Amino acid sequence: MSIYTSNIIIYNPTMGKSTIIGSLTTAALLGVSGFLIWKYALDSPTNTAEAQQGAQDLWKKAQNFSLDDFAQVLEGGLDGLDFGQFFDNDPKLGDNTTYVWKSDFIEPNNGGLHLTLLNALDDTWQQEFEDAIADWEQSPALTLDPQRVAVDYDCNRVDGVMVVCNANFGETGWVGINENEIVGGVIYSSVAKMNEYYLRNAEYDHRRYTMCHEVGHGFGLPHTDENPYNANLGNCLDYTDNPDENLHPGDVNFNKLAGMYLSGNRRKTRRLGSNGRIMETHMLVVDWDVLPSYDEDLID
Numbered sequence: 001m002s003i004y005t006s007n008i009i010i011y012n013p014t015m016g017k018s019t020i021i022g023s024l025t026t027a028a029l030l031g032v033s034g035f036l037i038w039k040y041a042l043d044s045p046t047n048t049a050e051a052q053q054g055a056q057d058l059w060k061k062a063q064n065f066s067l068d069d070f071a072q073v074l075e076g077g078l079d080g081l082d083f084g085q086f087f088d089n090d091p092k093l094g095d096n097t098t099y100v101w102k103s104d105f106i107e108p109n110n111g112g113l114h115l116t117l118l119n120a121l122d123d124t125w126q127q128e129f130e131d132a133i134a135d136w137e138q139s140p141a142l143t144l145d146p147q148r149v150a151v152d153y154d155c156n157r158v159d160g161v162m163v164v165c166n167a168n169f170g171e172t173g174w175v176g177i178n179e180n181e182i183v184g185g186v187i188y189s190s191v192a193k194m195n196e197y198y199l200r201n202a203e204y205d206h207r208r209y210t211m212c213h214e215v216g217h218g219f220g221l222p223h224t225d226e227n228p229y230n231a232n233l234g235n236c237l238d239y240t241d242n243p244d245e246n247l248h249p250g251d252v253n254f255n256k257l258a259g260m261y262l263s264g265n266r267r268k269t270r271r272l273g274s275n276g277r278i279m280e281t282h283m284l285v286v287d288w289d290v291l292p293s294y295d296e297d298l299i300d
């Protein structure tokens with residue numbers, strides 16, 4: 001059994017009001033999944049039930065869109081919309097669960113995560129993709145192999161790689177989405193989708209931010225901050241109302257990746273079991289704050 005996970009950004013262009021969307025994700029499509037939700041697309045729901053219904057309706061509506069038809073998109077892109085008016089109660093808020101890729105792709109002493117990215121984007125996205133990948137490749141914990149493949153507006157998932165694609169998903173409410181397929185607690189595949197309904201005519205900064213953000217989730221990274229109105233942290237996993245200050249990954253993202261994929265963050269412990277046997281545990285430490293309580297029982 002597999003589940004899909006990623007983060008949700010909820011957007012509210014008309015007011016700063018926050019609404020708990022709660023289990024919107026499970027109601028929407030792929031089990032547990034996430035996406036950038038734009039509130040006006042949800043008809044300004046005032047409670048969770050309305051939001052869930054809105055999402056379901058929208059998804060149905062979105063299915064009527066032709067993925068490769070870019071005639072029906074927002075003419076003005078995101079002009080006049082406050083990019084920062086996100087809800088701050090999305091289901092990932094406060095959830096620091098961090099997934100890493102399947103161990104087959106991780107060489108802790110040799111470049112960390114070795115990942116192929118299938119660039120299934122059309123011509124209009126090549127610059128944003130190239131720039132974002134060049135940024136992420138600055139991380140010592142990532143060894144990336146981007147490969148341009150045929151344009152795939154269907155954004156088909158491929159085992160063992162991250163697919164990056166664009167299509168007109170319609171007025172879905174999300175501008176970008178990353179879906180990580182989780183099997184047995186690790187990432188098996190990832191798809192980062194750019195929604196042309198909002199982004200086809202958007203300015204470079206919005207497109208670039210979205211690319212950096214969704215690809216970043218594809219490595220397993222969480223948000224660094226979910227308040228778009230505080231000072232920008234200078235990284236693309238920080239919610240922002242001013243994307244030109246958050247176009248790139250930052251040290252905080254690179255440190256997190258090092259923790260996830262490089263050897264200095266793996267540790268081995270041994271403890272004496274109640275049956276007198278020694279239990280040796282190898283763990284990849286993602287977050288030092290949530291280490292299991294083995295420490296008290298360490299015998300070396």
Ligand SMILES: [Zn+2]
Nearest residue numbers: 007008009213
């Ligand atoms: Zn996100």
